[in-house]
Amino acid sequence: MATLRQLRRLRWMLAQANRRVVLPRLHGFEFTDQAWVPGIVRAILTDAIGQGFVKGRVGTLMGQVLASLVRESRAQSILELAAGSAEASVELVNELERRGAAVNYVVSDKYPDLLAFRRASEITKGRVTCIGKPVDALDIPGNLQGLRLLVVSFHHFRPEQAVLILRAAYEGGFPIAIFEPTDRGLLRTLTVGPLVVLQMLILLPRILKAHSWRGALWFLPATFALAWDGFVSCLRSYTLRELKLMTRTFSDGYHWHRGILPTAIPGIRITYLAGAARPMSAQPANRTRAAAECAREISLVEKLWSW
Numbered sequence: 264m265a266t267l268r269q270l271r272r273l274r275w276m277l278a279q280a281n282r283r284v285v286l287p288r289l290h291g292f293e294f295t296d297q298a299w300v301p302g303i304v305r306a307i308l309t310d311a312i313g314q315g316f317v318k319g320r321v322g323t324l325m326g327q328v329l330a331s332l333v334r335e336s337r338a339q340s341i342l343e344l345a346a347g348s349a350e351a352s353v354e355l356v357n358e359l360e361r362r363g364a365a366v367n368y369v370v371s372d373k374y375p376d377l378l379a380f381r382r383a384s385e386i387t388k389g390r391v392t393c394i395g396k397p398v399d400a401l402d403i404p405g406n407l408q409g410l411r412l413l414v415v416s417f418h419h420f421r422p423e424q425a426v427l428i429l430r431a432a433y434e435g436g437f438p439i440a441i442f443e444p445t446d447r448g449l450l451r452t453l454t455v456g457p458l459v460v461l462q463m464l465i466l467l468p469r470i471l472k473a474h475s476w477r478g479a480l481w482f483l484p485a486t487f488a489l490a491w492d493g494f495v496s497c498l499r500s501y502t503l504r505e506l507k508l509m510t511r512t513f514s515d516g517y518h519w520h521r522g523i524l525p526t527a528i529p530g531i532r533i534t535y536l537a538g539a540a541r542p543m544s545a546q547p548a549n550r551t552r553a554a555a556e557c558a559r560e561i562s563l564v565e566k567l568w569s570w
């Protein structure tokens with residue numbers, strides 16, 4: 264019991280220290296954004312991110328928010344964008360079912376990892392289905408309906424692109440949920456690299472089992488790439504205040520929730536944003552006005568955060 268209390272205290276102290284110094288947003292280079300990154304490196308990277316999600320047991324926390332949004336919006340399906348290894352998707356599908364909010368769950372990515380998607384589909388006995396073709400979160404085909412979900416991926420988009428993703432959901436009347444475990448706290452940004460190296464060493468047997476000698480060959484480059492991406496992801500993260508500013512012009516007929524979910528992992532908190540149309544009150548005229556205001560908002564956001 265004393266250990267649990269000490270752990271909670273440590274978590275609280277780290278969160279306080281992290282909150283005190285927040286770095287400015289910097290949109291640096293990330294390996295996972297690059298089309299030329301070999302498939303095996305991308306697979307190792309997204310698998311490690313997914314494993315962090317599974318081992319950190321954050322599915323329960325996020326499932327709570329997601330289940331509420333599914334109920335509030337009466338969504339029939341979820342379209343997960345930038346789903347990577349889809350390991351988070353498996354957790355979320357189970358969590359939604361446990362909470363009585365099961366829906367069709369479709370995973371997609373700009374660089375789809377078909378093996379990982381198939382695995383997710385098999386584990387969930389077909390409750391997760393996938394889109395095999397690339398789906399760009401910035402240009403979602405009109406036939407793809409459902410609640411839009413981005414897990415550990417919203418920071419990949421520059422402020423003006425992030426606003427476009429929110430705007431597309433708003434104008435299409437789609438509910439949207441965003442979850443980000445990274446933040447710009449000084450402590451978090453500086454410690455993410457060494458923690459990633461430790462995590463990769465723990466994951467080495469899993470990597471060798473999945474990719475054999477190719478896994479051994481790519482282990483060091485993948486570890487470097489993940490540590491770098493982790494560091495840059497922190498610097499790219501949006502604060503709650505910035506998310507609030509982004510959604511300001513999309514509030515007519517829409518209801519936005521924002522918040523922070525403290526995880527069991529010391530120092531790691533999940534920032535979330537969830538929005539859905541208010542039933543009966545979405546007026547098309549208001550939507551048009553909001554769309555016109557959006558252009559002004561984008562330039563404001565650009566000025567504020569684009570370096």
Ligand SMILES: C[S@@+](CC[C@H](N)C(=O)[O-])C[C@H]1O[C@@H](n2cnc3c(N)ncnc32)[C@H](O)[C@@H]1O
Nearest residue numbers: 312313345346347351372373374399400414415
């Ligand atoms: C950090 S990974 C997150 C993976 C996954 N959501 C998870 O939680 O494990 C970021 C993912 O974003 C994808 N991605 C990058 N740019 C994208 C875009 N414009 N549209 C869709 N996916 C994109 C990458 O292929 C990668 O799988």
